[in-house]
Structure formats: C-alpha cells, structure tokens
Amino acid sequence: MGRRLSVRVPATTANVGSGFDCLGIAFALHDELELELTEDPTELSITVDGEGEGNVPLDERHLVIQSLLTGLEAWGGRRPGLRLTCHNRIPHSRGLGSSAAAIVAGLAFAWGISRGEEPLDLPELTRISSRIEGHPDNAGAAVWGGAILAWFADDDVRLVNLDLHDSLGVRVWVPDFEVGTAGARSVLPASVPRADAVTQAIAAAALPLALERRPDLIFAATEDRLHQQYRAELMPQSWDLLRSLRAVGVPAAISGAGPAIFAVGSVEELAAADACRADGFRRLEPAVGTGVELRVEG
Numbered sequence: 001m002g003r004r005l006s007v008r009v010p011a012t013t014a015n016v017g018s019g020f021d022c023l024g025i026a027f028a029l030h031d032e033l034e035l036e037l038t039e040d041p042t043e044l045s046i047t048v049d050g051e052g053e054g055n056v057p058l059d060e061r062h063l064v065i066q067s068l069l070t071g072l073e074a075w076g077g078r079r080p081g082l083r084l085t086c087h088n089r090i091p092h093s094r095g096l097g098s099s100a101a102a103i104v105a106g107l108a109f110a111w112g113i114s115r116g117e118e119p120l121d122l123p124e125l126t127r128i129s130s131r132i133e134g135h136p137d138n139a140g141a142a143v144w145g146g147a148i149l150a151w152f153a154d155d156d157v158r159l160v161n162l163d164l165h166d167s168l169g170v171r172v173w174v175p176d177f178e179v180g181t182a183g184a185r186s187v188l189p190a191s192v193p194r195a196d197a198v199t200q201a202i203a204a205a206a207l208p209l210a211l212e213r214r215p216d217l218i219f220a221a222t223e224d225r226l227h228q229q230y231r232a233e234l235m236p237q238s239w240d241l242l243r244s245l246r247a248v249g250v251p252a253a254i255s256g257a258g259p260a261i262f263a264v265g266s267v268e269e270l271a272a273a274d275a276c277r278a279d280g281f282r283r284l285e286p287a288v289g290t291g292v293e294l295r296v297e298g
C-alpha cells in the first residue's frame with residue numbers, strides 16, 4: 001500500500017448547438033485529483049477545494065467515489081482504503097461537464113487500482129462512464145479530449161474523434177447561477193414540429209464537417225431548434241446572451257444543458273462577442289483540452 005494515484009480530467013461542452021446528445025468538445029480547464037491507497041478497506045476520507053466545496057457529500061455518495069467503486073466492480077479490483085483529495089476547477093451545474101469529469105476521474109482511479117500502470121482502456125472507459133453519466137457527448141470528450149461525436153448504440157457507445165480545424169478557437173461564459181442537467185432535460189418536449197426537425201437535421205449533418213474542414217459553415221451548423229429554446233425559461237439571462245451573441249455573428253450555443261454559453265469559431269467571429277454585454281457572466285478563453293490522464297506512483 002501507500003500507492004498514490006493522480007488524475008487530471010477536463011471540462012467539456014456538449015451539443016454545440018445542433019449536435020444534441022452527440023457532439024462534445026473538451027477544453028483546458030481541469031479538475032485535478034489525488035488518491036492515496038491505504039491498508040484498511042473501511043477507510044474513506046475526502047477533501048475538496050474549489051468548485052463544489054461545502055456542497056458535495058464527503059462519503060460514499062461522492063460521485064468520484066461512487067464511480068470508482070463501480071469501476072472496481074467492473075474490473076475486479078479489491079477495495080483498499082481511500083484518501084481522496086479533489087482540486088476542483090470545473091464549475092458545477094453550469095453545463096460544463098462537471099459530473100462527467102467526476103465519473104471519468106473515479107473510473108480512471110479504479111483502473112489504476114485494478115490494473116496498475118497498464119494504459120487506460122479508453123473505449124472501455126467511454127462505455128462505462130457514458131452509462132453512468134447518461135451522456136456520451138460529455139463523457140466521451142472527457143475521456144478522449146478534443147472534439148468527438150458519440151452516441152449510444154445497442155449496449156455500446158460509438159465514438160468518432162474529430163480533427164478540429166486549426167483556425168477555430170473557443171470561448172465560454174459562465175454565469176453565477178446553477179441549473180441541474182436533470183431539470184434542463186425535463187423541460188424538453190416529447191415531439192417537435194417537422195420544420196424544426198428538418199432544420200435541425202441539416203445543421204447537425206453539417207456540424208462535424210464545419211468543425212473539421214468548413215469553418216465558414218460553423219455559424220449555420222450551430223443553429224439549434226431541438227433544445228435551447230425550451231430551456232430558455234430556466235436560464236433567461238443565458239438565452240438573452242445567446243441571442244445577442246448570435247445576432248452579431250458569434251457561433252454561440254448553450255453549453256450542454258446550460259446555463260453556461262459556449263462559442264466556437266474563427267478569431268474574427270469570436271472577437272465580435274466583444275460588442276455584447278455579458279453582465280453576471282465570467283468569460284473564459286480556454287484552449288481545446290486533452291483527455292483524462294492517470295498517473296500511478298509506488
């Protein structure tokens with residue numbers, strides 16, 4: 001015992017407008033976690049600083065620990081004593097993939113406990129994290145980094161890595177209020193008008209092409225008719241910001257289930273955002289991020 005593991009896992013944005021439940025992008029804003037393994041399997045201590053401090057449970061209900069225990073079960077690892085320290089930088093309940101990051105981190109620890117220094121099995125991690133999280137767009141991007149297209153198929157997850165065009169950058173606006181993902185899914189209608197479905201299908205078909213090789217189409221491809229307008233009532237300030245950004249040509253979208261706003265575009269498109277007021281939002285300009293990293297020592 002006395003082994004130490006560390007995990008670094010990125011924030012992610014899901015949907016990117018039209019890619020509802022299938023398009024994800026990781027960016028360079030990370031949670032960093034350390035885990036010390038001890039002899040006594042009943043030992044569990046959790047320390048959190050940063051986002052979620054004082055709010056997340058400090059026992060087996062903690063999402064990292066829950067996911068770690070699921071991973072140990074899946075990979076046949078024995079439970080050791082656990083001393084977990086979380087340095088959280090990903091804001092919670094803003095649509096920036098904090099829950100996906102916590103789940104992927106817990107599973108990465110479980111892999112390290114069960115398999116030592118064997119490299120992470122990314123497809124396996126994607127499968128299990130997507131099942132727990134429910135959204136392969138966030139979970140897949142947190143595992144692989146960069147931009148991904150991912151969806152559930154039968155009992156599995158199909159995932160395609162996308163090569164983001166070199167000219168593209170990202171911006172994120174983080175509000176100071178929270179909206180949980182479950183609530184933001186509960187307001188979605190069971191059916192939508194055919195005209196909206198057709199517009200959505202066209203934009204979603206164009207989105208991966210736009211991201212990889214036709215950045216001139218990004219604005220059109222990020223148009224959404226399936227989820228954002230329905231979520232607006234839960235996050236009116238975000239909806240107003242989104243509308244003002246799109247009105248000046250910024251390819252912006254609600255990030256995940258919101259309420260953060262995300263934009264991906266050329267330098268010129270993103271610079272147009274400077275004309276928009278974003279009171280009550282913190283603006284970030286992160287690089288696109290790499291996927292989960294695990295280090296095992298001792």
Ligand SMILES: Nc1ncnc2c1ncn2[C@@H]1O[C@H](COP(=O)(O)OP(=O)(O)O)[C@@H](O)[C@H]1O
Binds near residue numbers: 091095096
């Ligand atoms: N690092 C973390 N540690 C423990 N629990 C977390 C962590 N990140 C997220 N969670 C849990 O997930 C919830 C947020 O998940 P969710 O509503 O899906 O929003 P999002 O994933 O968009 O931030 C938090 O309220 C908390 O319960």
Ligand SMILES: N[C@@H](CCOP(=O)(O)O)C(=O)O
Binds near residue numbers: 095
């Ligand atoms: N596609 C999902 C993504 C949820 O992402 P989160 O970061 O808000 O958990 C959705 O739009 O509901």
